[in-house]
Amino acid sequence: MSLEAQPLVRPLDQLRIVLCQTSHPGNIGAAARAMKTMGIHQLYLVKPEAFPHEHATAMATGAADLLQTAIVCDSLEQALNGCALAIGLSARKRQLSHELLPAREAAQRACSIAAQGQQVALVFGTEMSGLSNDELDHCQLLAMIPTNPAFSSLNLAAAVQVLCYELRMSAGLSTVTPAVANPLATSDELEGFYTHLEQTLIKIGFFDPNDPKKLRQRIRRIYARAQLEKEEVNILRGILKLTQNPRPPEGL
Amino acid sequence: MSLEAQPLVRPLDQLRIVLCQTSHPGNIGAAARAMKTMGIHQLYLVKPEAFPHEHATAMATGAADLLQTAIVCDSLEQALNGCALAIGLSARKRQLSHELLPAREAAQRACSIAAQGQQVALVFGTEMSGLSNDELDHCQLLAMIPTNPAFSSLNLAAAVQVLCYELRMSAGLSTVTPAVANPLATSDELEGFYTHLEQTLIKIGFFDPNDPKKLRQRIRRIYARAQLEKEEVNILRGILKLTQNPRPPEGL
Missing domain, CATH: 1.10.8.590 (Helicase, Ruva Protein; domain 3)
Structure with a gap:
């Protein structure tokens, strides 16, 4: 197959963020904003407590379009339909043996699969208690954000922000737009x-x-x-x- | 000097987060929470619009202690007192030439100086327009979070979260090899x-x-x-x- 014939795969387009049973609609909006700043667009909501909601819209600011296209599901299974890999975010140690990776390595794993044109999901649990064991059973891998052991409680949207940032960095889009440079002296x-x-x-x-x-x-x-x-x-x-x-x- | 005689420098203890003229007290609280999850404790507030404030306390959740010890300043100069390096966070291209680094490299630079026992500040501007040119004049370096060029507007606390996350990631590495260097001017x-x-x-x-x-x-x-x-x-x-x-x- 010639290079021209290959469809262009943009890894970030293959990624979906799945929020399970989110309690506060404001967090859904803030998560949408976090996603969009990093160029990730597919938002799935499993049984959100209140959605659509004015707090979600207010917190999304310029990312309200992601709320419009968000897919609301009755089950995590449904949200993961078509995914080659589901990575659950975990804040605590789990007894059952899932492979556990730091966020950076998990993002690299996600992007390497997304770069092959396959869908990958990042799955986030509730604000209070994270993912349930039932939900974890649908994930193949766990990711953990390295934190202060004495206070590891990231806000949900903040966790989405860090993961999406690492996904963007892994996708090879880590460069910053350089300032317009003035010519250097010879x-x-x-x-x-x-x-x-x-x-x-x-x-x-x-x-x-x-x-x-x-x-x-x-x-x-x-x-x-x-x-x-x-x-x-x-x-x-x-x-x-x-x-x-x-x-x-x-x-x- | 023997290794035992050297005081143990914990790079994260040498870092301060400086928020300039923050409009929404809720963002101050959310930033404090973001800092504490990454083990960074020194919060400086330059002319906050409203502080202390119930919204700040509500958003800080378990990080209310950082709000208690936060230092409120009348000027950025005051907040940077004693710092060997001030890194300004920038979301837009700047005409005048500051060195501009992606967040990850900026965090590495910050931690390498902090590991030598010198104070380093990360400086964040207002929610609406970021750092003013006057404020930038007090910084030696600019950091930028790589973002979606079509929507680069991170929430203030989300930007603090990403930077503090990168600082924590870098701090783990920089404790290994403290470079011997001449002390920088404060x-x-x-x-x-x-x-x-x-x-x-x-x-x-x-x-x-x-x-x-x-x-x-x-x-x-x-x-x-x-x-x-x-x-x-x-x-x-x-x-x-x-x-x-x-x-x-x-x-x-």
Whole structure:
């Protein structure tokens, strides 16, 4: 099969977030917002206590479209229909032996399967007690967010945010849009600046003939670390010029 | 020095979360909860619109102790007192050049400095518009959470959750190899340098009363990017002193 013939699989489009028996509709809205910020769109709600609800809409802000397309289910089984992998989020140690992965590794596992075009579900339990043992039986894997052992209680939407963030990072979309960069000074422009700086420091009496070379190096390294832009070199040389020949304040 | 004699530095104890001019007290509470789940305890509030407040307490749930010990400040400068590094969280592209890192790399940088026993601040702006340019001027580095370009608006507490999660993940790694480094200048030492610099630039005629503020910002950012060490600040202030009162060359 040629490369052109292959359909483009976007891993994040294969992921679904499943919220089981959520008590507070505000958390559903906040979870939708968290999902959308990370580019994940499929929301499944298993027996939500109140949905649709004005609190859900209010907390979703610009992610209300995810609430519109959310699929409300009567059972977790129904929400997982078609999924190749269901990962349950767990806040506590479980007796029964599911494979347990930190969130980062779980997200990598999810994305590697999603990248093959198969659906993967991330399953979250209730605010009070997490996933029931019955619900866990429908998952193949458990994920855990590393937390402070003395206080491990993440808000539901906060847990969704961390998982969705890790999913986005794993999907290869971890780059940030770089700020519009100004052109950096070239090596010869920098050398011109260093020479100018050294002349100035001699003139004001900072460097004397017995000056240890080390001080020169230290000063160069400050500016080297700053990675000066062309325009910044011009600003700094403007300062050096005036250091050598100060301009008297106006009106004097 | 023997290994036993070294005090144990716990990087998370050196980190402070600074929330600037937060509008909704509920977000302060939710941020406190997010912090505590990740084992980060120092909360600084710069001019919060309403604090203490019942909504903050309600949203903090089991993290109300962080609200009790939160330090309310009149200025960002005050909140950063004693910090060797201030990292501003940014959601938008900025024109002027701060170094910009994805959250994960920024957290690693923060923890590597915290592991040396120096304080590091993570600075968050308002819900509506993030950090102002004035606030950014107090930061040496910008962090950005990779997001869906079509909807990048994380809730404030959700952003705090992701950053604190990355800090906790990094803290586990950075305890292994503390790098030996020279101590960085603290935020108040930097402010002292900037004030000295500004006085000097006025004296030599570089700044005039009609000076656009932008030039000041650009100069600050050069030194912010360099992440000055304590000793380097002393060297640069030595230069400023001689710029104001040059020492005539010997023998003249």
